[in-house]
Amino acid sequence: MSIKRTLLSTAVGFGFATTIASMASAEEITIATVNNADMITMQELAPAWEEATGNTINWVVLEENVLRQRTTQDIATGGGSFDIMFIGAYETPIWGANGWLTPLNDFADDADYDLEDVFQLVRNGLSADGNLYALPLYSETSFTFYRTDVFEAAGIEMPSEQITYTEFAELAAAVHDPDNGMYGTCQRGKAGWGENMAFVGTVANAFGARWFDEDWNPQLDSPEWNAAVTYYVDLMLDSGPPGASANGHNENRALFKDGKCATWVDATSAAGDVRNPETSSVADKTDFVKAPMQATAKGTGWFWSWALAIPASSKKVDAAKSFLKWSTSKEYFELVGETKGWVAVPSGTRQSVEEDARRVEAAPFAPAVVEAILSVDPADATLLPTPYTGVQFVAIPEFQGIGNYVGQQVAAALAGQSTVEEALANSQDFAVREMTKAGYIK
């Protein structure tokens, strides 16, 4: 009897202590994020983590540009409004180097997490000065989406090897049939460093252009930039949809899925959506090849990663790390695969996930995505040497302003409001002014 009573009281005491301990350690964390399919999935699955840890999550969902401005302002002022931020490959190294983010190097020692399984390129893109500052949810490069049925009907075979942009323009013109609602190509035209300049930046790389020379002198008035932007404008005017300067990723994705575009060079992360018969009318008529090249094959596919980071101002680092570990772990990807389908698993992050037989079966394009991602090198993305890293962006704080301005100028040239020469001359003046003000050049 006394033994029973002792065991019972011990069990009750242990349970009570555990409850008290979990209550004491239960935290409420705030996560700032964007509104996209992968993050909505995470929001839906997060209660599993909340139940397992006793912690709770406040989600602050914002439009991408608002999120960028809001998180920048909070992190730069040490506001401490957020414990986890969903940020990209552009912000992470800059903010990390500024000491605004909590280093996540301890994940390398966590055998369960298996950081080595995350693609090296992605880890490098989210690091600064040898420290890892964010854990990736999904990563992307760009490749060419094309309509197999349209090319077949036109009697054209899309080459499997990387073609040149000149050849690409010829193919787009050959299948361009606006009278029957088919545009030869749909590309981003909406102004913004993350919109039209993502595509134009890779075209510029292909044509041998670079944003800055080795001494940070802007190169936007170079013949290479002129050739690249002239090519882009001509391509869109000859084979693009009307009003292309208003189309961003979203609009082009909708056009492509609606069967209005024969080709589209854009994010690999859209492949799952385009090949999903429930959301796309061209699911079984779309295939993928590498983004075209021209003078060089370097930097012809961009690199981007959306990742989770912990601001240095967070006071709940342990709970935040626990969520980061869960939400970017192999188990999380498995959970997404089992609940949402393997085609919906965030792509381009973990090797084991991309090689998983269930993933390959559900998403036969997965190996092409991996191949495209692995072919990108942000540290060597241009024909001529540069002092910066980044494919479609330059990893310096000043780039956001410069990229947006150049994007507006290019969009104006596309809309016929200025010539390519004027657009690039304005861009060069602006870039020189900004780089001088920032102290890069005198």
Added chain:
Amino acid sequence: MARAVSNRTKTLNTIVAGTLGFLLFFPILWIVVLSFKTEENAIRAPLEVLFSSGWTMDSFSAVQARSDYFKHFSNSVIIAVGSTVLGLIIAIPAAWSMAFVPSKHTKNVLMWMLSTKMLPPVGVLVPIYLLFRDFNLLDTRIGLTVVLMLINLPIIIWMLYTYFKEIPGEILEASRMDGATLREEIIYVLTPMAIPGMASTVLLNIILAWNEAFWTINLTAANAAPLTAFITSYSSPEGLFYAKLSAASVMAIAPILIMGWFSQKQLVRGLTFGAVK
């Protein structure tokens, strides 16, 4: 004397006014239409959206399932009403003194107050953000109430000043001669006479505070976020969210639209007051 207007001119004016009204209202109408469509149907060509696709409440259900609408709604109500009431408490004495006891600098003070509305808000974002951080006001309803009150205070004072100027000073003098104190003069004599004007001021400022989207998004996170933050959470450059964004917008604007509809007489009077002397 009223000018004679022919029936033909009347009809023409009605058609032009109706067309203009419809054009102005069309974006809201289109948001309402899209909110009752699926995401796939919401991106079709306009005629297909209207006639070739079904109607559904799915977007409203999805929005309600993903977001706590009532929390955002109550934050909007508290912030909009709170900032207006707080503004009135400060603005009534200020407008009284400028309307009935003007000094030679009154006009300058009024112009200075109005000039603060011309400053781009983003110019003072960082200082205010730092103040909020240091006073622990970030993501609090009280902090937002104070900021919105300060932003709208010049408009409240200007509107009340214009109303008070219409009230004969002799009536206030008479109350003083009857022994009314300053407080009694303002509360029992001035305020009842200015109630129609104050109602317009209150309505207009509630609408301004309800629709304010710069400070309400920048100074909040999870706890004090009003309906403006609720809308932006459905905006996305990646993926299709037009129907849900429209549903969220309809849910956010419906309360203020209904309020504005029922009080349009007071609103129009408030907005046009002083236009005809």
